[in-house]
Amino acid sequence: MSRAVLLQVLYLSRRSVLRALRQPATVGPALVFPLLLLAVYASGLGPASGLEGFPGDSYLDFIFAFPLVQGAVFAAISAGTDLARDIESGFLSRLSLTPMRPVALLAGLLAGVVALGLFQGVFFLAVGLLAGVEVQAGLLGLPLLVLFTVLVGLGFGGIGAILALRTGSGEAVQGSFPLIFVSLFLSSLLFPRNLIENDWFRAVATVNPVSYMVEGIRSLIITGWDLQALALGFGATGLLVAAGLFGAAASLKTRMARS
Amino acid sequence: MLFFSVALAVARRQVYRVFTKLSFFLPSLFPVLFFLAFAGGLTRVGEVPGFDFPAGYEAFQFVWVLLQAVTFGGAFTGFAIAGDFESGFARRLLLAAHRREGIILGYILASLVRVTFTGLLVAVSAYLVGMQVLGGGVDLFGLVGLALLLNFSATLFATGIALRLRTQQASPLIQTPLFLMLFLAPVFVPMPLLEGWIEAVAAVNPLTFLLEAGRSLIIGEPAGVWFAYGVGAALALVLLGWALTGLRRAERSGS
Numbered sequence: 001m002s003r004a005v006l007l008q009v010l011y012l013s014r015r016s017v018l019r020a021l022r023q024p025a026t027v028g029p030a031l032v033f034p035l036l037l038l039a040v041y042a043s044g045l046g047p048a049s050g051l052e053g054f055p056g057d058s059y060l061d062f063i064f065a066f067p068l069v070q071g072a073v074f075a076a077i078s079a080g081t082d083l084a085r086d087i088e089s090g091f092l093s094r095l096s097l098t099p100m101r102p103v104a105l106l107a108g109l110l111a112g113v114v115a116l117g118l119f120q121g122v123f124f125l126a127v128g129l130l131a132g133v134e135v136q137a138g139l140l141g142l143p144l145l146v147l148f149t150v151l152v153g154l155g156f157g158g159i160g161a162i163l164a165l166r167t168g169s170g171e172a173v174q175g176s177f178p179l180i181f182v183s184l185f186l187s188s189l190l191f192p193r194n195l196i197e198n199d200w201f202r203a204v205a206t207v208n209p210v211s212y213m214v215e216g217i218r219s220l221i222i223t224g225w226d227l228q229a230l231a232l233g234f235g236a237t238g239l240l241v242a243a244g245l246f247g248a249a250a251s252l253k254t255r256m257a258r259s
Numbered sequence: 260m261l262f263f264s265v266a267l268a269v270a271r272r273q274v275y276r277v278f279t280k281l282s283f284f285l286p287s288l289f290p291v292l293f294f295l296a297f298a299g300g301l302t303r304v305g306e307v308p309g310f311d312f313p314a315g316y317e318a319f320q321f322v323w324v325l326l327q328a329v330t331f332g333g334a335f336t337g338f339a340i341a342g343d344f345e346s347g348f349a350r351r352l353l354l355a356a357h358r359r360e361g362i363i364l365g366y367i368l369a370s371l372v373r374v375t376f377t378g379l380l381v382a383v384s385a386y387l388v389g390m391q392v393l394g395g396g397v398d399l400f401g402l403v404g405l406a407l408l409l410n411f412s413a414t415l416f417a418t419g420i421a422l423r424l425r426t427q428q429a430s431p432l433i434q435t436p437l438f439l440m441l442f443l444a445p446v447f448v449p450m451p452l453l454e455g456w457i458e459a460v461a462a463v464n465p466l467t468f469l470l471e472a473g474r475s476l477i478i479g480e481p482a483g484v485w486f487a488y489g490v491g492a493a494l495a496l497v498l499l500g501w502a503l504t505g506l507r508r509a510e511r512s513g514s
Contacts, residue, residue: 029431037442043457044447047307172281181289185296191303198388201299 005101012108017115019082030074031120034067035127041066041190048191055192056222064133065217066189068145069210071120072153073184077177079113080160084170092255102252110157110245117153121146136224144230148217151237156180158244165251187211212236262358269352269365273339274372286335287377290328291384294320298388301447309452314478317390322402322473323446324381326466329410330437332374336366337417337433344425344509353510363418363502370414371407378406394479401484402476405469408491413437415498422505425512440466449474465490 020027042060049059056062086092095105125145135141159180163173186201187210196202205211216233219226277284298320305316312319343349356362392399417433424432443460444467445453453461461467472487 033438036439040442040446040457043455044445044453045301045304046454047309047448047452048301048304050308051303051306176285179285182292185292185300190296191300195303196300197302198299201295205300 004099005104008100008104009107009111012104013111013115016079016082016108016112020078020112020116023078027116030071030078030116031123033074034071034120034124037070038063038067038128045190051195053192053194055218058132058134060131061133061221062192062218063190064128064221065214067124067128068121068149068217069152069184069189069214071124072117072149073156073180075113075116075120075153076156076158076160077173077180079109079116079157080164080173081170082112083109083161083164084168084173087164087168087255088170096256102256103249106161106245106248106252109161110154110248113153113157113160114150117150117157118146120153121149124149133221135221137220138224141220141224145217145220148213148233148237151234151241152213155237155240155244158241158248161248162244162251165248165255168255183208183210187214189214209236209240213240262361262364265356265358265361266364266368269362270368270372273336273366273369276339277369277373286331287373287380289331290324290377290381293327294324294381294384295388297324297447298385298390304447307448307452310448312449312474312478314391314393317385317388318392318477319449319474321381321385321390322477323441323444323470325378325402325406326409326470326473327441328377328381329374329406330413330441330466332370332377333410333413333415334417334433334437335373336370336414337421338427338430340366340418340421341425341427341429341433344421345427349425349509359506359510360503363415363506366418367411367414370410374406374410378403392477394477398476398479398481401481402473405473405476405484405487405491408488408495409466409469412491412494412498415495415502419498419501419505422502422509425509440464444470465494 038060041063045063046059048054049057049062054062092105125142129135135145137144160173163176164170167173186204187208188196188205189210193202193205193211196205212229212232213236214233215229216237219229219233223229277287298317301320302316304310305312305319340349343352352362353359394402416437420429420433423429443457444464445461450458450461450467450471468483468487468490472482472484475482476484
Protein backbone atom coordinates (compact mmCIF):
# COMPACT_ATOMS: atom_id res chain seq x y z
CA MET A 1 0.00 0.00 0.00
CA SER A 2 1.51 3.34 -1.04
CA ARG A 3 2.08 6.17 1.44
CA ALA A 4 -0.68 8.23 -0.18
CA VAL A 5 -3.25 5.46 0.19
CA LEU A 6 -2.13 4.87 3.77
CA LEU A 7 -2.66 8.54 4.50
CA GLN A 8 -6.12 8.39 2.95
CA VAL A 9 -6.96 5.37 5.09
CA LEU A 10 -5.75 7.21 8.19
CA TYR A 11 -7.86 10.29 7.46
CA LEU A 12 -10.98 8.27 6.76
CA SER A 13 -10.40 6.02 9.78
CA ARG A 14 -10.14 9.07 11.99
CA ARG A 15 -13.36 10.43 10.49
CA SER A 16 -15.09 7.11 11.00
CA VAL A 17 -13.99 6.77 14.64
CA LEU A 18 -14.79 10.40 15.48
CA ARG A 19 -18.21 10.10 13.89
CA ALA A 20 -18.97 7.04 16.03
CA LEU A 21 -17.74 8.77 19.19
CA ARG A 22 -19.79 11.87 18.46
CA GLN A 23 -22.99 9.83 18.32
CA PRO A 24 -23.68 8.66 21.87
CA ALA A 25 -27.02 7.34 20.60
CA THR A 26 -25.03 4.86 18.50
CA VAL A 27 -22.23 3.93 20.88
CA GLY A 28 -24.44 3.85 24.00
CA PRO A 29 -26.84 1.10 22.88
CA ALA A 30 -23.93 -0.89 21.40
CA LEU A 31 -22.45 -1.02 24.91
CA VAL A 32 -25.52 -1.04 27.14
CA PHE A 33 -28.00 -3.32 25.35
CA PRO A 34 -25.73 -6.38 25.08
CA LEU A 35 -24.87 -6.09 28.77
CA LEU A 36 -28.48 -5.61 29.74
CA LEU A 37 -29.50 -8.69 27.80
CA LEU A 38 -26.57 -10.59 29.31
CA ALA A 39 -27.90 -9.78 32.79
CA VAL A 40 -31.44 -10.77 31.81
CA TYR A 41 -30.43 -14.05 30.16
CA ALA A 42 -28.01 -14.98 32.92
CA SER A 43 -30.68 -14.44 35.58
CA GLY A 44 -33.69 -15.73 33.68
CA LEU A 45 -32.05 -18.83 32.23
CA GLY A 46 -29.81 -19.53 35.22
CA PRO A 47 -31.77 -22.65 36.25
CA ALA A 48 -31.03 -24.21 32.84
CA SER A 49 -27.41 -24.77 33.87
CA GLY A 50 -28.71 -27.55 36.14
CA LEU A 51 -29.84 -29.63 33.14
CA GLU A 52 -27.91 -32.82 32.52
CA GLY A 53 -25.34 -32.34 29.77
CA PHE A 54 -25.15 -28.58 30.18
CA PRO A 55 -21.59 -27.39 29.60
CA GLY A 56 -20.13 -25.89 32.77
CA ASP A 57 -22.06 -25.04 35.87
CA SER A 58 -22.84 -21.37 35.29
CA TYR A 59 -25.18 -19.92 32.71
CA LEU A 60 -23.35 -16.59 33.03
CA ASP A 61 -20.16 -18.22 31.76
CA PHE A 62 -22.13 -19.95 29.01
CA ILE A 63 -23.94 -16.83 27.78
CA PHE A 64 -20.95 -14.51 27.99
CA ALA A 65 -20.32 -14.98 24.26
CA PHE A 66 -23.63 -13.15 23.69
CA PRO A 67 -22.55 -9.54 24.38
CA LEU A 68 -19.33 -10.05 22.44
CA VAL A 69 -21.18 -11.15 19.32
CA GLN A 70 -24.24 -8.94 19.64
CA GLY A 71 -22.15 -5.85 20.35
CA ALA A 72 -20.15 -6.52 17.20
CA VAL A 73 -23.37 -6.74 15.18
CA PHE A 74 -24.62 -3.44 16.62
CA ALA A 75 -21.34 -1.77 15.63
CA ALA A 76 -21.52 -3.25 12.16
CA ILE A 77 -25.09 -2.07 11.57
CA SER A 78 -24.23 1.46 12.65
CA ALA A 79 -21.18 1.44 10.36
CA GLY A 80 -23.36 0.32 7.46
CA THR A 81 -25.88 3.04 8.29
CA ASP A 82 -23.09 5.64 8.36
CA LEU A 83 -21.86 4.54 4.96
CA ALA A 84 -25.41 4.66 3.57
CA ARG A 85 -25.70 8.19 4.97
CA ASP A 86 -22.51 9.11 3.11
CA ILE A 87 -24.13 7.84 -0.08
CA GLU A 88 -27.43 9.62 0.61
CA SER A 89 -25.72 12.91 1.43
CA GLY A 90 -23.59 12.78 -1.72
CA PHE A 91 -20.30 12.48 0.20
CA LEU A 92 -19.34 9.36 -1.72
CA SER A 93 -20.10 11.03 -5.06
CA ARG A 94 -17.94 14.01 -4.13
CA LEU A 95 -15.22 11.64 -2.98
CA SER A 96 -15.29 9.85 -6.33
CA LEU A 97 -14.25 13.15 -7.97
CA THR A 98 -11.06 13.26 -5.87
CA PRO A 99 -7.94 11.11 -6.25
CA MET A 100 -9.13 9.15 -3.19
CA ARG A 101 -8.79 5.39 -3.73
CA PRO A 102 -12.03 3.42 -3.11
CA VAL A 103 -10.12 0.91 -1.02
CA ALA A 104 -9.19 3.73 1.38
CA LEU A 105 -12.86 4.52 1.93
CA LEU A 106 -13.67 0.92 2.76
CA ALA A 107 -10.63 0.49 4.99
CA GLY A 108 -11.43 3.75 6.75
CA LEU A 109 -15.00 2.69 7.43
CA LEU A 110 -13.97 -0.74 8.69
CA ALA A 111 -11.26 0.79 10.86
CA GLY A 112 -14.07 2.52 12.75
CA VAL A 113 -15.79 -0.85 13.24
CA VAL A 114 -12.54 -2.42 14.42
CA ALA A 115 -11.92 0.43 16.88
CA LEU A 116 -15.42 0.14 18.32
CA GLY A 117 -15.13 -3.67 18.40
CA LEU A 118 -11.86 -3.40 20.29
CA PHE A 119 -13.38 -1.03 22.81
CA GLN A 120 -16.47 -3.23 23.19
CA GLY A 121 -14.38 -6.38 23.64
CA VAL A 122 -12.29 -4.85 26.42
CA PHE A 123 -15.31 -3.22 28.07
CA PHE A 124 -17.49 -6.34 28.02
CA LEU A 125 -14.64 -8.47 29.24
CA ALA A 126 -13.95 -6.10 32.15
CA VAL A 127 -17.63 -6.05 33.13
CA GLY A 128 -17.90 -9.83 32.71
CA LEU A 129 -14.88 -10.53 34.91
CA LEU A 130 -16.27 -8.19 37.56
CA ALA A 131 -19.63 -9.98 37.37
CA GLY A 132 -17.95 -13.32 38.01
CA VAL A 133 -17.22 -14.80 34.57
CA GLU A 134 -14.35 -17.26 34.87
CA VAL A 135 -12.17 -17.62 31.78
CA GLN A 136 -10.72 -21.12 31.88
CA ALA A 137 -8.14 -20.27 29.20
CA GLY A 138 -6.55 -17.89 31.70
CA LEU A 139 -4.86 -14.58 30.97
CA LEU A 140 -3.75 -15.64 27.50
CA GLY A 141 -7.37 -16.30 26.60
CA LEU A 142 -8.41 -12.69 27.24
CA PRO A 143 -6.74 -11.09 24.20
CA LEU A 144 -8.06 -13.95 22.10
CA LEU A 145 -11.61 -13.17 23.24
CA VAL A 146 -11.11 -9.53 22.26
CA LEU A 147 -9.67 -10.64 18.91
CA PHE A 148 -12.75 -12.78 18.29
CA THR A 149 -14.99 -9.76 19.02
CA VAL A 150 -13.02 -7.55 16.64
CA LEU A 151 -13.05 -10.15 13.85
CA VAL A 152 -16.76 -10.86 14.23
CA GLY A 153 -17.36 -7.08 14.11
CA LEU A 154 -15.18 -6.80 11.00
CA GLY A 155 -17.06 -9.63 9.30
CA PHE A 156 -20.50 -8.22 10.05
CA GLY A 157 -19.12 -4.74 9.26
CA GLY A 158 -18.36 -6.02 5.76
CA ILE A 159 -21.93 -7.30 5.45
CA GLY A 160 -23.23 -3.90 6.66
CA ALA A 161 -21.05 -2.19 4.03
CA ILE A 162 -22.38 -4.50 1.29
CA LEU A 163 -25.96 -3.65 2.25
CA ALA A 164 -25.19 0.07 2.37
CA LEU A 165 -23.39 0.07 -0.98
CA ARG A 166 -25.99 -2.06 -2.74
CA THR A 167 -29.04 -0.16 -1.45
CA GLY A 168 -27.60 3.29 -0.72
CA SER A 169 -30.25 3.67 1.97
CA GLY A 170 -29.77 3.92 5.72
CA GLU A 171 -33.36 2.77 6.23
CA ALA A 172 -32.70 -0.39 4.24
CA VAL A 173 -29.58 -1.14 6.30
CA GLN A 174 -31.52 -0.64 9.52
CA GLY A 175 -34.34 -2.74 8.11
CA SER A 176 -31.96 -5.61 7.50
CA PHE A 177 -31.18 -5.74 11.22
CA PRO A 178 -33.84 -8.41 11.90
CA LEU A 179 -32.33 -10.61 9.20
CA ILE A 180 -28.88 -10.39 10.76
CA PHE A 181 -30.44 -11.02 14.15
CA VAL A 182 -31.98 -14.20 12.75
CA SER A 183 -28.51 -15.56 12.14
CA LEU A 184 -27.59 -14.88 15.77
CA PHE A 185 -30.63 -16.39 17.39
CA LEU A 186 -30.91 -19.43 15.15
CA SER A 187 -27.60 -20.68 16.48
CA SER A 188 -26.24 -22.14 19.71
CA LEU A 189 -25.97 -18.64 21.17
CA LEU A 190 -28.58 -19.16 23.88
CA PHE A 191 -28.46 -22.91 24.37
CA PRO A 192 -25.93 -25.70 23.71
CA ARG A 193 -26.58 -27.64 20.52
CA ASN A 194 -26.57 -31.00 22.32
CA LEU A 195 -29.53 -29.83 24.43
CA ILE A 196 -31.62 -28.36 21.61
CA GLU A 197 -34.62 -30.64 21.38
CA ASN A 198 -36.23 -29.50 18.13
CA ASP A 199 -34.56 -31.26 15.20
CA TRP A 200 -35.16 -28.39 12.77
CA PHE A 201 -33.62 -25.87 15.14
CA ARG A 202 -30.60 -28.08 15.86
CA ALA A 203 -30.10 -28.63 12.10
CA VAL A 204 -30.25 -24.89 11.41
CA ALA A 205 -27.89 -24.16 14.32
CA THR A 206 -25.46 -26.81 13.04
CA VAL A 207 -25.16 -25.27 9.57
CA ASN A 208 -25.13 -21.71 10.91
CA PRO A 209 -21.53 -20.41 11.07
CA VAL A 210 -22.50 -18.17 13.99
CA SER A 211 -22.76 -21.32 16.15
CA TYR A 212 -19.07 -22.04 15.54
CA MET A 213 -18.03 -18.46 16.24
CA VAL A 214 -19.96 -18.55 19.50
CA GLU A 215 -18.64 -21.99 20.43
CA GLY A 216 -15.08 -20.86 19.74
CA ILE A 217 -15.50 -17.92 22.12
CA ARG A 218 -17.30 -20.10 24.64
CA SER A 219 -14.60 -22.77 24.60
CA LEU A 220 -12.06 -20.25 25.92
CA ILE A 221 -14.40 -19.43 28.81
CA ILE A 222 -15.79 -22.84 29.73
CA THR A 223 -13.26 -25.43 28.52
CA GLY A 224 -9.93 -23.68 28.27
CA TRP A 225 -7.84 -24.45 25.19
CA ASP A 226 -10.06 -26.58 22.94
CA LEU A 227 -8.14 -26.49 19.66
CA GLN A 228 -10.96 -27.98 17.60
CA ALA A 229 -13.51 -25.42 18.81
CA LEU A 230 -10.99 -22.62 18.28
CA ALA A 231 -10.12 -23.80 14.78
CA LEU A 232 -13.80 -24.02 13.85
CA GLY A 233 -14.49 -20.65 15.49
CA PHE A 234 -11.64 -18.85 13.75
CA GLY A 235 -12.43 -20.69 10.51
CA ALA A 236 -16.07 -19.56 10.53
CA THR A 237 -15.11 -16.03 11.55
CA GLY A 238 -12.40 -15.92 8.87
CA LEU A 239 -14.91 -16.98 6.23
CA LEU A 240 -17.32 -14.25 7.35
CA VAL A 241 -14.53 -11.65 7.24
CA ALA A 242 -13.40 -12.79 3.80
CA ALA A 243 -16.96 -12.84 2.42
CA GLY A 244 -17.69 -9.43 3.97
CA LEU A 245 -14.52 -7.80 2.64
CA PHE A 246 -14.68 -9.27 -0.86
CA GLY A 247 -18.40 -8.52 -1.12
CA ALA A 248 -17.91 -4.97 0.11
CA ALA A 249 -15.00 -4.36 -2.29
CA ALA A 250 -17.06 -5.63 -5.22
CA SER A 251 -20.10 -3.56 -4.18
CA LEU A 252 -17.92 -0.48 -3.79
CA LYS A 253 -16.57 -0.94 -7.30
CA THR A 254 -20.10 -1.09 -8.69
CA ARG A 255 -21.20 1.89 -6.62
CA MET A 256 -18.21 4.02 -7.64
CA ALA A 257 -18.87 3.21 -11.29
CA ARG A 258 -22.43 4.48 -10.79
CA SER A 259 -21.38 7.65 -8.88
CA MET B 260 -62.17 17.72 9.63
CA LEU B 261 -64.16 15.81 12.19
CA PHE B 262 -62.63 13.67 14.90
CA PHE B 263 -63.18 10.29 13.25
CA SER B 264 -62.34 11.41 9.74
CA VAL B 265 -59.00 12.73 11.05
CA ALA B 266 -58.43 9.42 12.84
CA LEU B 267 -59.31 7.36 9.80
CA ALA B 268 -57.16 9.43 7.46
CA VAL B 269 -54.12 9.14 9.75
CA ALA B 270 -54.72 5.43 10.29
CA ARG B 271 -55.12 4.72 6.58
CA ARG B 272 -51.88 6.53 5.71
CA GLN B 273 -49.95 4.81 8.47
CA VAL B 274 -51.25 1.33 7.62
CA TYR B 275 -50.40 1.94 3.95
CA ARG B 276 -46.85 2.90 4.91
CA VAL B 277 -46.39 -0.16 7.13
CA PHE B 278 -47.42 -2.59 4.42
CA THR B 279 -45.72 -0.88 1.49
CA LYS B 280 -42.36 0.22 2.89
CA LEU B 281 -39.89 -2.53 3.62
CA SER B 282 -38.19 -0.58 6.41
CA PHE B 283 -41.54 -0.25 8.20
CA PHE B 284 -42.62 -3.79 7.49
CA LEU B 285 -39.48 -5.77 8.38
CA PRO B 286 -39.59 -5.03 12.12
CA SER B 287 -42.98 -6.81 12.17
CA LEU B 288 -41.01 -10.03 11.68
CA PHE B 289 -38.99 -9.54 14.87
CA PRO B 290 -41.52 -11.26 17.19
CA VAL B 291 -41.62 -14.33 14.93
CA LEU B 292 -37.86 -14.49 15.21
CA PHE B 293 -38.01 -14.23 18.98
CA PHE B 294 -40.62 -16.96 19.07
CA LEU B 295 -38.60 -19.31 16.87
CA ALA B 296 -35.44 -18.65 18.85
CA PHE B 297 -36.95 -18.98 22.30
CA ALA B 298 -39.59 -21.62 21.75
CA GLY B 299 -37.55 -23.55 19.20
CA GLY B 300 -34.18 -23.51 20.89
CA LEU B 301 -35.02 -23.44 24.57
CA THR B 302 -37.64 -26.20 24.89
CA ARG B 303 -35.43 -28.16 27.30
CA VAL B 304 -35.78 -25.27 29.77
CA GLY B 305 -39.26 -26.69 30.34
CA GLU B 306 -37.54 -29.68 31.98
CA VAL B 307 -35.89 -27.61 34.69
CA PRO B 308 -37.04 -28.95 38.10
CA GLY B 309 -40.03 -26.92 39.33
CA PHE B 310 -41.05 -25.78 35.82
CA ASP B 311 -44.71 -26.67 35.73
CA PHE B 312 -46.57 -25.51 32.63
CA PRO B 313 -48.93 -28.13 31.21
CA ALA B 314 -49.16 -26.67 27.69
CA GLY B 315 -45.40 -26.95 27.09
CA TYR B 316 -42.61 -24.46 26.51
CA GLU B 317 -43.94 -23.24 23.14
CA ALA B 318 -47.17 -22.00 24.73
CA PHE B 319 -45.21 -20.57 27.66
CA GLN B 320 -43.09 -18.48 25.27
CA PHE B 321 -45.97 -17.66 22.92
CA VAL B 322 -47.65 -15.45 25.52
CA TRP B 323 -44.48 -13.45 26.14
CA VAL B 324 -43.76 -13.09 22.43
CA LEU B 325 -47.34 -11.95 21.80
CA LEU B 326 -47.04 -9.28 24.49
CA GLN B 327 -43.62 -8.32 23.14
CA ALA B 328 -45.10 -7.99 19.63
CA VAL B 329 -47.90 -5.68 20.72
CA THR B 330 -45.58 -3.59 22.89
CA PHE B 331 -43.10 -3.06 20.08
CA GLY B 332 -45.97 -2.37 17.69
CA GLY B 333 -46.67 0.63 19.93
CA ALA B 334 -43.00 1.63 19.95
CA PHE B 335 -42.77 1.54 16.16
CA THR B 336 -45.82 3.79 15.97
CA GLY B 337 -43.93 6.27 18.16
CA PHE B 338 -40.95 6.13 15.78
CA ALA B 339 -43.31 6.85 12.87
CA ILE B 340 -44.80 9.88 14.65
CA ALA B 341 -41.32 11.22 15.38
CA GLY B 342 -40.43 10.69 11.72
CA ASP B 343 -43.56 12.56 10.64
CA PHE B 344 -42.49 15.54 12.73
CA GLU B 345 -39.00 15.49 11.24
CA SER B 346 -40.34 15.40 7.70
CA GLY B 347 -42.74 18.27 8.39
CA PHE B 348 -45.81 16.13 7.68
CA ALA B 349 -47.04 16.28 11.29
CA ARG B 350 -46.94 20.06 11.29
CA ARG B 351 -49.17 20.19 8.23
CA LEU B 352 -51.42 17.59 9.86
CA LEU B 353 -51.76 19.69 13.01
CA LEU B 354 -52.71 22.69 10.87
CA ALA B 355 -55.30 20.75 8.89
CA ALA B 356 -57.03 18.87 11.70
CA HIS B 357 -59.63 20.68 13.80
CA ARG B 358 -59.94 17.83 16.29
CA ARG B 359 -56.33 16.95 16.83
CA GLU B 360 -57.09 14.19 19.32
CA GLY B 361 -58.19 12.31 16.22
CA ILE B 362 -54.54 12.17 15.17
CA ILE B 363 -53.70 10.13 18.26
CA LEU B 364 -56.66 7.84 17.65
CA GLY B 365 -55.49 7.38 14.06
CA TYR B 366 -52.05 6.25 15.13
CA ILE B 367 -53.62 3.93 17.72
CA LEU B 368 -55.84 2.34 15.06
CA ALA B 369 -52.86 1.87 12.75
CA SER B 370 -50.91 0.31 15.58
CA LEU B 371 -53.81 -2.09 16.20
CA VAL B 372 -53.85 -3.15 12.56
CA ARG B 373 -50.10 -3.64 12.58
CA VAL B 374 -50.07 -5.77 15.75
CA THR B 375 -53.05 -7.80 14.57
CA PHE B 376 -50.98 -8.77 11.54
CA THR B 377 -47.86 -9.46 13.65
CA GLY B 378 -49.88 -11.39 16.24
CA LEU B 379 -51.33 -13.56 13.49
CA LEU B 380 -47.84 -14.22 12.13
CA VAL B 381 -46.67 -15.31 15.58
CA ALA B 382 -49.77 -17.46 16.07
CA VAL B 383 -49.23 -19.19 12.71
CA SER B 384 -45.56 -19.81 13.58
CA ALA B 385 -46.64 -21.22 16.94
CA TYR B 386 -49.18 -23.48 15.25
CA LEU B 387 -46.53 -24.70 12.80
CA VAL B 388 -44.12 -25.66 15.57
CA GLY B 389 -46.90 -27.55 17.34
CA MET B 390 -47.92 -25.27 20.19
CA GLN B 391 -50.59 -26.69 22.47
CA VAL B 392 -53.46 -24.49 23.61
CA LEU B 393 -55.41 -25.88 26.55
CA GLY B 394 -57.63 -22.83 27.09
CA GLY B 395 -61.03 -22.47 25.44
CA GLY B 396 -62.40 -19.70 23.22
CA VAL B 397 -63.24 -17.41 26.12
CA ASP B 398 -59.73 -17.81 27.54
CA LEU B 399 -58.15 -16.96 24.21
CA PHE B 400 -60.46 -13.98 23.86
CA GLY B 401 -59.24 -12.87 27.28
CA LEU B 402 -55.60 -13.26 26.15
CA VAL B 403 -56.21 -11.22 23.00
CA GLY B 404 -57.94 -8.54 25.11
CA LEU B 405 -54.91 -8.29 27.39
CA ALA B 406 -52.61 -7.99 24.38
CA LEU B 407 -54.73 -5.23 22.84
CA LEU B 408 -54.85 -3.34 26.12
CA LEU B 409 -51.06 -3.50 26.32
CA ASN B 410 -50.71 -2.35 22.72
CA PHE B 411 -53.01 0.60 23.50
CA SER B 412 -50.84 1.55 26.50
CA ALA B 413 -47.53 1.10 24.67
CA THR B 414 -48.76 3.17 21.71
CA LEU B 415 -49.88 5.97 24.05
CA PHE B 416 -46.54 5.87 25.86
CA ALA B 417 -44.56 6.08 22.61
CA THR B 418 -46.91 8.74 21.23
CA GLY B 419 -46.42 10.88 24.35
CA ILE B 420 -42.65 10.81 23.95
CA ALA B 421 -42.72 11.36 20.19
CA LEU B 422 -45.08 14.36 20.57
CA ARG B 423 -42.85 15.91 23.22
CA LEU B 424 -39.50 15.47 21.49
CA ARG B 425 -40.62 15.45 17.82
CA THR B 426 -37.37 13.91 16.59
CA GLN B 427 -36.30 10.41 15.66
CA GLN B 428 -33.50 10.75 18.19
CA ALA B 429 -36.25 10.06 20.73
CA SER B 430 -36.24 6.41 19.61
CA PRO B 431 -33.99 5.15 22.44
CA LEU B 432 -36.24 6.94 24.96
CA ILE B 433 -39.24 5.10 23.55
CA GLN B 434 -37.56 1.77 23.11
CA THR B 435 -35.50 1.42 26.27
CA PRO B 436 -38.24 1.57 28.94
CA LEU B 437 -40.44 -0.79 26.93
CA PHE B 438 -37.52 -3.12 26.36
CA LEU B 439 -36.72 -3.12 30.08
CA MET B 440 -40.34 -3.75 31.01
CA LEU B 441 -40.48 -6.71 28.61
CA PHE B 442 -37.26 -8.38 29.64
CA LEU B 443 -37.40 -7.70 33.38
CA ALA B 444 -40.31 -10.13 33.66
CA PRO B 445 -40.46 -13.93 33.95
CA VAL B 446 -39.55 -14.39 30.27
CA PHE B 447 -37.88 -17.81 30.29
CA VAL B 448 -39.06 -19.50 33.48
CA PRO B 449 -42.10 -18.99 35.74
CA MET B 450 -41.94 -16.48 38.60
CA PRO B 451 -41.21 -19.06 41.33
CA LEU B 452 -38.03 -20.14 39.50
CA LEU B 453 -36.59 -16.64 39.22
CA GLU B 454 -33.77 -15.89 41.59
CA GLY B 455 -31.89 -12.83 42.78
CA TRP B 456 -32.35 -9.28 41.56
CA ILE B 457 -34.55 -10.19 38.61
CA GLU B 458 -37.12 -11.81 40.91
CA ALA B 459 -37.41 -8.57 42.93
CA VAL B 460 -37.76 -6.45 39.79
CA ALA B 461 -40.19 -8.83 38.08
CA ALA B 462 -42.42 -8.85 41.18
CA VAL B 463 -43.18 -5.14 40.75
CA ASN B 464 -43.11 -4.99 36.94
CA PRO B 465 -46.67 -4.37 35.65
CA LEU B 466 -45.98 -6.59 32.64
CA THR B 467 -45.49 -9.57 34.97
CA PHE B 468 -49.18 -9.42 35.95
CA LEU B 469 -50.32 -9.37 32.34
CA LEU B 470 -47.86 -12.11 31.39
CA GLU B 471 -48.84 -14.42 34.25
CA ALA B 472 -52.55 -13.86 33.56
CA GLY B 473 -52.01 -14.51 29.84
CA ARG B 474 -50.16 -17.74 30.57
CA SER B 475 -52.93 -18.86 32.91
CA LEU B 476 -55.46 -18.22 30.12
CA ILE B 477 -53.59 -20.23 27.50
CA ILE B 478 -53.60 -23.28 29.77
CA GLY B 479 -57.29 -22.77 30.59
CA GLU B 480 -56.73 -22.11 34.29
CA PRO B 481 -57.41 -18.36 34.60
CA ALA B 482 -55.69 -16.73 37.56
CA GLY B 483 -55.25 -13.06 38.31
CA VAL B 484 -56.95 -12.10 35.06
CA TRP B 485 -59.17 -9.33 36.45
CA PHE B 486 -56.25 -7.88 38.36
CA ALA B 487 -54.17 -7.91 35.17
CA TYR B 488 -56.99 -6.14 33.30
CA GLY B 489 -57.10 -3.60 36.14
CA VAL B 490 -53.35 -3.00 35.85
CA GLY B 491 -53.64 -2.70 32.07
CA ALA B 492 -56.57 -0.29 32.29
CA ALA B 493 -54.79 1.86 34.89
CA LEU B 494 -51.70 2.02 32.67
CA ALA B 495 -53.83 2.95 29.67
CA LEU B 496 -55.62 5.71 31.57
CA VAL B 497 -52.41 7.29 32.86
CA LEU B 498 -50.74 7.02 29.45
CA LEU B 499 -53.78 8.52 27.70
CA GLY B 500 -53.18 11.64 29.79
CA TRP B 501 -49.48 11.43 28.88
CA ALA B 502 -50.25 11.32 25.16
CA LEU B 503 -52.85 14.10 25.28
CA THR B 504 -50.56 16.46 27.21
CA GLY B 505 -47.87 15.58 24.66
CA LEU B 506 -50.25 16.68 21.92
CA ARG B 507 -50.82 20.01 23.69
CA ARG B 508 -47.06 20.52 23.88
CA ALA B 509 -46.67 19.78 20.20
CA GLU B 510 -49.45 22.27 19.43
CA ARG B 511 -47.82 24.96 21.58
CA SER B 512 -44.41 24.41 20.03
CA GLY B 513 -45.82 25.03 16.58
CA SER B 514 -43.44 22.49 15.05
